[in-house]
Each structure stands twice: as C-alpha cells, then as structure tokens.
Amino acid sequence: MSCEHAQAVLHGYLDGELDAARASEFERHLESCPDCLSALEAQETLRSALQRAQLYATAPVALRRKIRANLPAAPRAKFGFRLLPVRWLAAAAAAAFLLVAFEGWRLLPSLNQEGEYQAAEMVDAHLRSLQANHLTDVTSTDQHTVKPWFDGKLDFAPPVRDFASDGFPLQGGRLDVLRGRAIAALVYGRRKHIVNVFVWPTSEPDDSPRSGSKLGYQWVDWRKSGMEFCAVSDTSAADLNQLQHLMSQ
Amino acid sequence: MSSFDQGKGLGVLDSQERERFEQLVLPHLDAAFNLARWLLHSRADAEDVAQEAMLRAYRFFGGFHGGDARAWLLQIVRNTGYTWLEKNRPMEMKTEFDEELHVQPSSTPESLAIASDDRERLTRALETLPPRFREVLVLRELEGCSYKEIATITAIPIGTVMSALSRARQRLQQALTQRAPQEASHEL
Numbered sequence: 029m030s031c032e033h034a035q036a037v038l039h040g041y042l043d044g045e046l047d048a049a050r051a052s053e054f055e056r057h058l059e060s061c062p063d064c065l066s067a068l069e070a071q072e073t074l075r076s077a078l079q080r081a082q083l084y085a086t087a088p089v090a091l092r093r094k095i096r097a098n099l100p101a102a103p104r105a106k107f108g109f110r111l112l113p114v115r116w117l118a119a120a121a122a123a124a125f126l127l128v129a130f131e132g133w134r135l136l137p138s139l140n141q142e143g144e145y146q147a148a149e150m151v152d153a154h155l156r157s158l159q160a161n162h163l164t165d166v167t168s169t170d171q172h173t174v175k176p177w178f179d180g181k182l183d184f185a186p187p188v189r190d191f192a193s194d195g196f197p198l199q200g201g202r203l204d205v206l207r208g209r210a211i212a213a214l215v216y217g218r219r220k221h222i223v224n225v226f227v228w229p230t231s232e233p234d235d236s237p238r239s240g241s242k243l244g245y246q247w248v249d250w251r252k253s254g255m256e257f258c259a260v261s262d263t264s265a266a267d268l269n270q271l272q273h274l275m276s277q
Numbered sequence: 278m279s280s281f282d283q284g285k286g287l288g289v290l291d292s293q294e295r296e297r298f299e300q301l302v303l304p305h306l307d308a309a310f311n312l313a314r315w316l317l318h319s320r321a322d323a324e325d326v327a328q329e330a331m332l333r334a335y336r337f338f339g340g341f342h343g344g345d346a347r348a349w350l351l352q353i354v355r356n357t358g359y360t361w362l363e364k365n366r367p368m369e370m371k372t373e374f375d376e377e378l379h380v381q382p383s384s385t386p387e388s389l390a391i392a393s394d395d396r397e398r399l400t401r402a403l404e405t406l407p408p409r410f411r412e413v414l415v416l417r418e419l420e421g422c423s424y425k426e427i428a429t430i431t432a433i434p435i436g437t438v439m440s441a442l443s444r445a446r447q448r449l450q451q452a453l454t455q456r457a458p459q460e461a462s463h464e465l
C-alpha cells in the first residue's frame with residue numbers, strides 16, 4: 029500500500045468502516061511507515077479531544093414537553109375515512125351481539141341440551157369480556173397471585189395454574205356471572221388470542237370434553253372433580269383441546 | 278394503519294400511528310437538537326428548528342417505511358436547518374463554497390493535544406468550519422453515525438463520506454492550530 033493510498037483510507041480505518049482485508053493491509057503499511065502512523069495518531073488525539081470536550085448538546089426538557097403538546101391530535105370529522113374501519117368493527121360487534129341475543133332467545137325454549145345452552149352463554153360472556161375493556165379484575169401472570177385473589181369472592185376455590193411454558197400464559201382472573209351466580213373466569217393468552225376459561229362448581233359426575241363453535245368462537249366444556257370448565261376463544265379448536273388437556277392433568 | 282403507506286392523509290395520525298411516532302421518532306429529539314445546534318450555532322435557534330423538524334417529521338410520518346428512524350429524522354432536521362439558514366443568515370451559507378483554503382497541514386500531535394484540551398476552543402474551531410464540514414464531523418464524532426447513515430442524512434454518495442470526513446478533520450486541525458497562538462497571547 030502506498031502512502032497516498034494509506035492517507036486516503038486512514039479515516040475509514042479510524043472510523044471502523046474498512047473491511048477486514050483493507051484494514052489489515054493498512055495495518056501492515058503502518059508497521060513500516062512512521063509518517064502514516066503519526067498521522068493516524070494525530071487523528072486519534074483529535075477524536076479523543078472531541079470526546080473529552082463533551083460537545084453533545086442535549087435537548088432541553090421543556091422542548092420535549094412543548095413538542096409533545098404541539099403534535100396535532102387526530103381530528104374526528106376531517107379524516108372520517110380513517111375511522112371507517114373502527115365503525116365497521118363496531119357494527120360487526122353489534123351484529124354479533126344481536127345474533128348472540130337472538131340465538132340465545134331462540135335456543136332458550138327449544139334446546140333442552142344444557143351444555144349447548146351454557147356454551148352459548150359462555151361465548152356471550154367471552155364477547156362481553158373483550159368488549160367492555162374489562163378482561164381481568166386481577167392482572168397477573170403469577171398463579172399464586174391470581175388464586176388467592178378469588179378467596180372470599182367465591183364460595184369455591186377454582187384451580188389456577190399458569191401454562192406459559194406450554195404456550196398458554198396466564199394473564200389474570202375475573203369474576204363473571206352465570207345465571208345469577210358468581211363464577212371464576214381465568215384469562216390465558218394464546219399467541220395473539222385471548223382464552224377465557226370459566227369455572228364453577230357442579231354436582232354432576234366427571235365428563236369427557238364436549239366442544240363446538242358459535243359465531244366463529246370455539247368452546248370446550250368439561251367436568252372434573254366437582255368443577256365444570258368452559259374454555260372459549262377465537263383461537264383454533266386444536267389450541268383449546270390442548271389447553272383442556274393441560275388443565276385436566 | 279395501512280392507508281399511510283400510500284402516502285395519503287398527510288398531517289394527521291390516528292392514535293396508533295401517533296404512538297408509533299412517539300416510540301420511534303420522538304426519542305431522537307436529542308440527536309435532532311444536537312445537529313440543529315451545531316448547524317445554527319445557537320441553542321435558541323436550534324430549539325425552533327428542532328421543533329419545526331419534529332412537527333414536519335410528524336406530518337410526513339406516513340412516508341417513513343421503517344428502518345433507521347434517527348437517520349430519517351436527521352435528514353429532515355438538516356433540510357429544515359439549511360432552509361432556516363438561507364432565510365435568516367444567507368451570508369453564512371456562502372462560506373462553504375470557498376472550500377480549499379491553502380493552509381499547511383502541519384499540526385503535530387503535541388501541539389494538537391495542547392490546543393484541543395479546551396472545550397471552548399474546540400467549540401469555536403468547529404464553528405469556524407463551513408456547515409458541510411461541520412455536519413459530517415458532528416454526525417460522526419458526536420452522533421456516532423455510520424458512513425451509510427451520514428450518506429443518507431446529508432444526501433452525499435456513500436463513497437465520498439470518507440473523503441468528506443478526511444477534509445473536515447483536516448480543516449478542524451487547521452482551525453485549532455491557527456487559533457492557538459492568538460489565544461495564547463490573549464491569555465498572557
């Protein structure tokens with residue numbers, strides 16, 4: 029490498045922007061060229077002087093506040109097209125509610141299969157939990173926090189376990205109501221989906237799981253050790269079956 | 278969320294986009310302010326320019342398709358800063374064209390170490406440089422930008438970043454050594 033070339037790439041070397049081959053070529057040149065070495069040293073001195081001098085000017089705190097306050101907020105009317113999807117969502121949700129209500133009303137007198145009716149109610153409760161922005165009363169991924177939270181609020185102790193290592197992290201718990209009685213709702217995450225598992229005591233014997241879907245929501249219902257469980261989610265049926273399996277172990 | 282990808286609806290972000298802006302762009306306010314301060318030599322002017330640039334960034338956030346948010350913001354700061362200079366201090370913009378001053382590249386490491394121990398002296402030396410030299414030094418030495426980022430921000434080809442830095446550093450060394458004797462006599 030010639031001195032001329034070395035002087036040209038010196039700054040790339042200083043800034044760590046040379047590839048390995050060119051950097052080692054430059055270093056070999058330095059070994060035999062005191063002029064280029066002292067030029068590099070001069071640059072390093074200049075750099076450390078710049079660092080030492082602490083010339084960086086940080087923004088005043090007041091400026092940060094002022095800018096945040098001055099960012100225009102989203103107006104409602106002018107950019108109506110941006111709100112359209114939200115409106116569609118609301119309409120869809122309203123339709124879903126009407127359907128649930130209608131189905132429920134229709135199912136109530138005609139269906140004597142208790143399980144189906146309950147599942148419809150649980151889907152309703154699941155929807156409600158997502159809509160009302162009231163998913164959890166106690167928000168914790170720790171089963172030892174969620175389980176005691178139910179003490180004194182229910183006349184039974186729901187089994188609470190975290191299944192994060194199996195892909196169903198516990199997110200919290202909530203009280204819900206089924207036909208006038210307080211029941212437990214455990215909330216699990218499943219990728220981007222939410223799973224509600226409703227739990228209440230039953231005098232019926234253990235039963236193998238029954239499952240179905242309503243309005244695009246999957247449900248699985250089972251009974252074990254004096255408790256009835258109903259898991260509801262918009263995740264896949266396979267996911268729910270896996271959770272059911274985990275909870276029954 | 279996606280309607281901004283088509284560059285429509287400039288100026289107003291919904292709450293989700295605003296949150297994204299606050300997470301991605303707003304944290305680089307220090308970088309914006311620092312570059313503005315060194316372009317304009319003044320903290321008060323830098324506040325105005327940094328704020329204007331940030332609001333501009335907010336308006337054009339729809340055109341930001343991910344990637345290096347700091348470089349994207351600094352590009353806007355730089356443009357805003359030069360527009361401000363042209364309007365308020367047109368004389369200053371002219372100095373950058375008398376690029377090659379013929380001064381001996383003579384500084385020894387010793388003289389430099391003495392000269393540069395002083396924060397004020399370094400500041401003044403930096404401020405005598407034409408803006409185009411000053412900005413690459415500020416981006417590299419203070420902001421720690423890569424050559425690629427410097428190329429993006431200053432709109433010069435990446436192949437010329439190294440030589441721009443080389444010339445800028447040479448000019449800074451000259452400014453430091455030229456000033457040294459004059460100031461030494463002042464201090465005596």
